[in-house]
Amino acid sequence: MSFALDGVGLTHANGFAALTDISLRAERGERIALIGPSGAGKTSLISLLGTALAPTAGRAAVLATPLAGLSAEQLKALRARIGTVHQAPPIPGRQRVVTAVLAGKLGQWPAWKSMASLLYPLDVAGAQSALEHVDLADKLFARCDQLSGGQLQRVGVARVLYQQPDLILADEPVSALDPALALATVRLLVDAAERRGATLVASLHAVDLALSCFPRIVGIKAGRIAFDLPAGEVTLPLLHELYASEGEELPMQAHEPRFLSQAAANDAATQAACC
Known part of the structure; x- marks a missing residue:
């Protein structure tokens, strides 16, 4: 088991509930994409799994x-044993x-080795x-x-590749990359996790990128899990409901049907035929 969250909540000191009643489990080696509108709680969930934040309710392992x-x-x-790729890497x-x-x-x-490496890099070849x-x-x-x-x-991705953790967390890891490089980088993380049997959880803004690279999709909205489904079962109606607060335009990078799951592509074709 990579992680188990049972009825987990996260309320900040100012009273804002970032997460409410989150129950989510992952076995070793699973690859999960978190999607949802801005402010939905994706980063909070990544931070909780990375132990940067502690739950204020429920049980977490x-x-x-x-x-x-x-x-x-x-x-x-x-x-x-946990490696995190940040949207803005905390690198001096x-x-x-x-x-x-x-x-x-x-x-x-x-x-002693950590201090020595800060003064003189000890594994240049590995880096x-x-x-x-x-x-x-x-x-x-x-x-x-x-x-x-x-x-x-x-560089943040390279650091996690070098670390070789058992759990890889990625919070919008390709937000500053163009679509082609973003796809290649996400695939690199997926391949690295797959080779080592590590679990990968990535928060992604681009829905098509999530659907094309991850077998399991977790939709988050208003601090709660909206759905937890195989990528092939994520449909356009589900996505439109998830992003309803952001209007009809879904956050995509490629804007091409081939990046959607088959179910979503079928929905797109049906909508096009009806309109």
Whole structure:
């Protein structure tokens, strides 16, 4: 079991309920896309699974470890097994790309090795290999503040590839990339998770990208799960209901029917015939 959430809620100190009565489970190796309108709670759910936020209601376990009552040492060990790709990677601008990638192992290395690597990169070859997967090997020793937003996102992906975690969480990991590069990057994450038997949960704004790359789709709206279905069962009526607050235009990158599930494509054809 990769994670189990039972009746989980998350209410912030200001009283805002970000998540309400979330029950969601994933077995090892599953690949799940979270979709939904802005402010639906996708990032909060990713943060909770990554242990950055603690639930205020219900029960939660990640990588077979109940989150309640963990000591600081236990929490550190658990976080070392979780890799997160952020929409805006928290990477210091003056840091070198090689150091940013090697930071993926800081939770697994002993303290002396982590400190030494901050001063002098200890696994340049490993960092370069990870960067080659995201086409940034030529930026190995560049400063991070010299990179574009899209390049920084790919450095974040390379860091998780280098980390080799058991649970990969991705929060809008390709928001700054063009459609072709976004598709290639998401496929890279999917392939990396599949090769290692790791679980992948990705929050994606582009519905077509989610449907084309992930076998399981979880729709989130107003802090609740709207549906949890195989990609082939996600239809256009479901999507329009999910994004009703954002109007009729669904968030797509390719705007092509071939990126929709077969069920959604059938609905699109039916709507076109009727209009």
